[in-house]
Amino acid sequence: MGKISNQQVIQSLTLKFGDRISVPTEPFGLLTLETSVDHISEVLRFFKEDKELKFNYLTDITGIHFPEQEFSIGVIYHLHSLSNNVRVRIKVFLDGKAPHIPTATSLWEGANWMERETFDFFGIIFDGHPNLIRILNVDDMTVFPMRREHPLEDPNRVDKKDYFFGR
Amino acid sequence: MMNHPIFTDNDPQKETITLNLGPTHPATHGVFQNILEMDGERIVSGVSTIGYIHRAFEKIAEHRPFYQITPLTDRMNYCSSPINNMGWHMTVEKLLGIETPKRVDYLRVIVMELARISDHLICNGILGVDTGAFTGFLYLMEEREHIYEIYEEICGARLTTNIGRIGGFERDFNDIAFAKIKNFLIKFPPILKEFEVLFNRNRIFIERTSGVAPVDPETALNYSWSGPILRATGVDYDVRVNEPYSSYQDFDFDIPVGTSGDVYDRYIVRNEEMWQSLRIIEQALQKIEKEPKGVFHANVPEFYLPPKEEVYNNMEALIYHFKIVMGEIDTPKTEVYHAVEGGNGELGFYLVNDGGRSPYRLHFRRPSFINYQMYAPMSAGMLLSDAIINMSSLNVIAGELDA
Numbered sequence: 001m002g003k004i005s006n007q008q009v010i011q012s013l014t015l016k017f018g019d020r021i022s023v024p025t026e027p028f029g030l031l032t033l034e035t036s037v038d039h040i041s042e043v044l045r046f047f048k049e050d051k052e053l054k055f056n057y058l059t060d061i062t063g064i065h066f067p068e069q070e071f072s073i074g075v076i077y078h079l080h081s082l083s084n085n086v087r088v089r090i091k092v093f094l095d096g097k098a099p100h101i102p103t104a105t106s107l108w109e110g111a112n113w114m115e116r117e118t119f120d121f122f123g124i125i126f127d128g129h130p131n132l133i134r135i136l137n138v139d140d141m142t143v144f145p146m147r148r149e150h151p152l153e154d155p156n157r158v159d160k161k162d163y164f165f166g167r
Numbered sequence: 168m169m170n171h172p173i174f175t176d177n178d179p180q181k182e183t184i185t186l187n188l189g190p191t192h193p194a195t196h197g198v199f200q201n202i203l204e205m206d207g208e209r210i211v212s213g214v215s216t217i218g219y220i221h222r223a224f225e226k227i228a229e230h231r232p233f234y235q236i237t238p239l240t241d242r243m244n245y246c247s248s249p250i251n252n253m254g255w256h257m258t259v260e261k262l263l264g265i266e267t268p269k270r271v272d273y274l275r276v277i278v279m280e281l282a283r284i285s286d287h288l289i290c291n292g293i294l295g296v297d298t299g300a301f302t303g304f305l306y307l308m309e310e311r312e313h314i315y316e317i318y319e320e321i322c323g324a325r326l327t328t329n330i331g332r333i334g335g336f337e338r339d340f341n342d343i344a345f346a347k348i349k350n351f352l353i354k355f356p357p358i359l360k361e362f363e364v365l366f367n368r369n370r371i372f373i374e375r376t377s378g379v380a381p382v383d384p385e386t387a388l389n390y391s392w393s394g395p396i397l398r399a400t401g402v403d404y405d406v407r408v409n410e411p412y413s414s415y416q417d418f419d420f421d422i423p424v425g426t427s428g429d430v431y432d433r434y435i436v437r438n439e440e441m442w443q444s445l446r447i448i449e450q451a452l453q454k455i456e457k458e459p460k461g462v463f464h465a466n467v468p469e470f471y472l473p474p475k476e477e478v479y480n481n482m483e484a485l486i487y488h489f490k491i492v493m494g495e496i497d498t499p500k501t502e503v504y505h506a507v508e509g510g511n512g513e514l515g516f517y518l519v520n521d522g523g524r525s526p527y528r529l530h531f532r533r534p535s536f537i538n539y540q541m542y543a544p545m546s547a548g549m550l551l552s553d554a555i556i557n558m559s560s561l562n563v564i565a566g567e568l569d570a
């Protein structure tokens with residue numbers, strides 16, 4: 001039960017950003033939009049500092065990897081406007097070879113460890129982050145383990161192949 | 168930034184002492200390492216090193232069908248596993264569009280509130296121990312044991328519960344379980360009252376905790392705090408109210424908030440939440456009386472495993488059993504975020520599904536991880552003994568911190 005609806009959020013967004021953000025979707029009522037790496041800082045700042053929207057709470061930052069896409073690495077922000085009780089999800093897709101994105105630590109101190117975790121698992125470089133080092137994995141790890149090219153189980157196992165399940 | 172303090176320079180000019188607090192220090196109650204620069208008893212600066220019990224749950228989850236991910240969630244915040252379990256079930260139910268019957272919702276509310284009580288019991292009990300009062304801890308541990316006995320009656324397990332299934336519960340609560348819950352509702356309040364009498368106005372306790380590690384709401388929000396520690400600063404954010412799940416909107420309860428966000432306020436907020444949880448459980452028991460008896464799962468044969476005897480005797484049940492276990496059922500290709508109010512704050516599940524047997528990506532928004540990052544910065548300038556009780560009142564659970 002938000003005080004402002006998703007429609008109002010979309011309206012003020014399109015007024016401000018026009019075509020710099022994608023057409024928003026609403027899976028399960030959660031407003032989801034995509035923007036490019038050039039505009040992400042601006043979009044996040046607008047969300048946080050706009051007088052009406054007041055998305056002052058950074059719920060989460062995480063990454064995702066779609067190896068078959070051209071822009072294969074994604075960064076996903078979940079923001080929450082506590083006073084309006086509305087959530088929004090912002091996605092940015094980056095070039096998989098050298099994923100760089102501006103940090104959000106200048107807006108939220110809490111982004112620090114979230115970005116470190118995302119870096120640790122996906123190798124996304126958050127430009128301007130004060131201390132971008134591994135956080136959960138060991139320091140001398142050389143890979144980014146949550147990327148899809150690192151399978152969890154022994155690839156030689158034959159009993160879990162997709163064709164056994166009709167796929 | 169230093170990450171290996173043992174090798175810091177032993178320059179005779181250096182006036183501070185490097186102190187390794189952890190990873191296995193008895194006062195930190197878990198695997199936490201903090202590398203502190205000490206000037207006498209005061210902390211000058213600190214660096215938290217985490218990840219000692221990282222078990223790659225997010226990676227493992229990408230290779231498991233939905234119902235096998237529940238045991239992973241147990242092992243995050245193991246002081247209140249049922250909340251994690253229910254949060255995960257509700258995420259999948261949201262994804263699959265399963266509507267649970269009201270009775271299931273109320274049963275879940277009972278289990279989740281019991282879990283919240285046991286979580287807060289640990290935290291406040293341990294806070295007493297860390298401030299030098301062992302008595303309260305021992306009083307409360309007996310009650311936690313009773314909560315565990317209720318879990319045992321419902322699902323057979325005590326700590327890592329794996330309670331419930333997608334769509335409901337694996338079996339109905341039996342009469343003994345209800346009797347134990349009712350007994351708990353009678354036995355527990357006097358003991359909590361006694362605990363409060365021991366602590367709330369205890370001068371030693373107040374002087375030890377009041378004014379220690381105060382946090383203002385702006386800083387707390389800036390660090391994305393959630394849960395009791397955020398409410399202790401005065402922000403009335405509770406997922407149960409903001410986005411009611413599992414029919415929390417049917418219940419009448421208050422959200423306690425503090426004013427200064429110090430250790431004492433957090434203690435008071437947690438205690439008050441236990442009273443509110445008791446209120447909720449009482450209401451839930453009354454509401455269950457009015458619901459049709461024996462309903463303990465949603466009617467979704469394609470997602471809820473049929474009873475074993477039917478699998479052996481009924482063709483349809485066998486087919487569904489096979490399909491569920493083999494993961495042959497189509498699931499929507501979409502993404503879902505679901506949050507529940509865990510013992511420590513907003514526990515979120517971000518699930519990206521590609522229609523396969525297991526999630527394409529599953530991310531846990533773990534409140535302990537996000538709450539803990541302020542620990543080292545806020546410790547600067549604090550006494551070491553204050554930093555210890557600050558950590559115990561943050562109630563960071565190592566399993567949830569590291570996932």
